[in-house]
Amino acid sequence: MAASPLDLLELDNLLSDEERDVRAVTRRVVDDRVRPHIADWYESGTVPVRELALEFGKLGLLGMHLTGYGCVGASSVQYGLACLELEAADSGVRSLVSVQGSLAMYAIWKFGSEEQKQQWLPGMAAGELIGCFGLTEPDHGSDPANMSTRARRDGDDWILNGGKMWITNAPVADVAVIWARSDAGVEGFAVPTSTPGFSVREVKKKLSLRASSTGEITLDDVRLPASAQLPLARGLKAPLSCLTEARFGIIWGALGAARDCLETALEYAGSRSQFGRPIAGFQLTQAKLADMTLELQKGYLLALHLGRLDSPTPAQVSMGKLNNVREALKIARQCRTILGANGISGEYPVLRHANNLESVLTYEGTSEVHQLVIGQKLTGLNAFAG
Known part of the structure; x- marks a missing residue:
């Protein structure tokens, strides 16, 4: 009997009812408002930002981990699970939410005056202001x-x-x-x-x-x-702290892109026949699927651990982004090989996710930057200027 990539370790048992509810609500709005259109938006290079923002605002997804001013005060894990479901549809859609909530709103919420917070945050939380x-x-x-x-x-x-x-x-x-x-x-x-x-x-x-x-x-x-x-x-610590806030969402979001690629590859491998049987039954295909599933679940456990910490340090967040985005990109590329020529078709999400993850790999800190952040923490020596 086939299993979902995140089911093998029964990771749902690590989540509370409230966390699963947030995941379910986000998945529903993504399935209704994003998935039917995302391939066309990607091909045309357009996205209805204001329409989506209003939909996400109704569900409390914008600035959801902040408190007051129309924000729902969700937990870090709830926010992370929402990012995972958003990026399972497309990295660009998750970026809309991350930039709105974890960068622009967070900066005003953390560093702004009361007048600025009142002026901007309620409208931004509702999706009425971008x-x-x-x-x-x-x-x-x-x-x-x-x-x-x-x-x-x-x-x-x-x-x-x-x-x-x-x-x-x-x-x-x-x-x-x-x-x-x-x-x-x-x-x-x-x-x-x-x-x-x-x-x-x-x-x-x-x-x-x-x-x-x-x-x-x-x-x-x-x-x-x-x-x-x-x-x-x-x-400079002020904007850098905003980046740390946003990188946390990326740690979870990249898992969503990887999961969507892996689920697509599993379904395809089960229905695509070569040499008289489904390619899912070949040893080399199963080896790929097993390795990718292992990395996906390891990344999920890392994200969940960081989400359970009261306040992960910049170095801890760097570890999460470095690992999860790097592994998600590897998974997307490997899934494309399972789909063969169909892997480059816009009818399937795999290469779209891989292309998006190329940007996620370098924005809000390249892999090299995160390696140096971790290296400095390990050695006590600053290699950025050396």
Whole structure:
């Protein structure tokens, strides 16, 4: 009797009823609103961000791990399971939710004033307002400490100049959390995207994360009142803490992409016959399926362990992202071999997941960056500048 990839170790027994409920609700909305359309969205390079945000907002999926201001205050594991189900449909859809909740909303919730929280968070939690997170720059991806975007005082106002690149949700955002360097160090700002001098060019011709809205932000003498500054955001640790928050969702999300690939490969192998019998009955195919299932369950246990910790450290989160995304990409590529020529067809999700995971592998910290974070923790020596 065939078993599901996550059933062999009876991992559901490790979840509470509430956690399973969140998973079920998220899976239902994904099955209803995303899966029937995702292949077409990917092929056309479009995604109905605002429509999806409103649907996700109704279910409390946006900023779900935050408290107050319309956020439901879910546990880390509940949030992780939601990310897993979202990315089982597509990494771009999970990215929409991660950027909204774990980057833009979290930055305002953690570092903003009460006025800023009241202004932005309820609408963002409901999906009525869209946020983006402007840290990465064209010339400064893995090295945000050397960002070129500048903020200078002009009386009581701030003037921002610079640019940000590869910013998810930017083309449709109502508010952008922008990080800039001032004379005092790195500062954060909640910038209404309607502010004069703020412009966005949508990034086209992507070969990955095509069902995601991505933009390049230009800041040309953007004048902001003092009230736009995030008052508690001081230094580079502020945006980096937001990245740690978002990476936790990636740890779970990558498992969703891997699971979807593996389930597709299992179904295909059981129905595809060669040499007179299903290819699932061949030893080499079963070896692939066994190895992939083992890595999927190991990654799940790692994610669950991190979710049960009160507050995982950046190094612990780096271990999770490094392992789970790397293994998920391997699983996607291996599943494509089981599907043979059909593996490149858009009728199956496998190569779409593999293409998406190429982006997930490098955004919010490349594998090399996470290796160095872990290495520094192990040795006490900083190799980033060496």
